[in-house]
Amino acid sequence: MYPNIPLMALTAGLLVITVMVAALVLSGTSGGPHDRSPGRPAKRHDHRPVLAGLLTGTGAGTMRAIRGATQADGNDRDSILEATTELLAEVMNRNGLTTDDIISVLFTSTPDLTAEFPALAARKAGFHDVPLLCAVEIDVPGALPRVVRLMVHAGTDRPRAQIQHVYLRGAARLRQDIAG
Numbered sequence: 504m505y506p507n508i509p510l511m512a513l514t515a516g517l518l519v520i521t522v523m524v525a526a527l528v529l530s531g532t533s534g535g536p537h538d539r540s541p542g543r544p545a546k547r548h549d550h551r552p553v554l555a556g557l558l559t560g561t562g563a564g565t566m567r568a569i570r571g572a573t574q575a576d577g578n579d580r581d582s583i584l585e586a587t588t589e590l591l592a593e594v595m596n597r598n599g600l601t602t603d604d605i606i607s608v609l610f611t612s613t614p615d616l617t618a619e620f621p622a623l624a625a626r627k628a629g630f631h632d633v634p635l636l637c638a639v640e641i642d643v644p645g646a647l648p649r650v651v652r653l654m655v656h657a658g659t660d661r662p663r664a665q666i667q668h669v670y671l672r673g674a675a676r677l678r679q680d681i682a683g
């Protein structure tokens with residue numbers, strides 16, 4: 504009696520497709536990246552964050568965006584790296600994140616900060632395999648000088664209402680409405 508190889512392959516293929524479709528459907532129904540209901544917590548024994556985690560490629564839950572900003576003391580390498588390192592550490596700590604949870608980080612510097620890329624601070628802090636990008640902020644007349652801003656995308660089980668956005672030093676005045 505020989506095993507029916509084509510039938511076994513077909514069965515295995517159908518099983519894989521079924522699991523993938525189930526994961527997609529479940530992650531889209533609640534707590535997934537397309538969930539527009541603000542702050543709806545996951546159920547106690549909810550398996551959906553795990554499936555969503557598989558889809559985000561991180562250890563956990565839904566992809567969330569976290570904002571932050573700080574002000575460097577001056578346009579020199581040490582000041583930019585020091586301010587950025589502090590900001591990143593606060594974002595990670597206040598939101599209970601590890602580098603495994605991070606999907607990407609986008610930085611901007613005001614046009615007066617040219618001495619160093621803020622991304623270097625992230626690499627020094629261990630974000631080696633995280634996609635990073637730096638850009639120049641819009642040069643709005645009268646805007647706060649020497650500001651490093653960031654946007655972190657991370658996989659997390661926290662509902663959006665519990666995300667802590669971090670504004671430090673002189674940048675604390677920028678978004679008093681959302682700063683944690």
Ligand SMILES: O=C(O)C(=O)C[C@]1(C(=O)O)C=C[C@@H](O)C=C1
Binds near residue numbers: 570640652677678
């Ligand atoms: O959140 C900040 O860092 C701000 O300065 C505020 C603000 C905004 O108006 O929403 C302005 C400019 C930045 O590009 C991002 C956001």
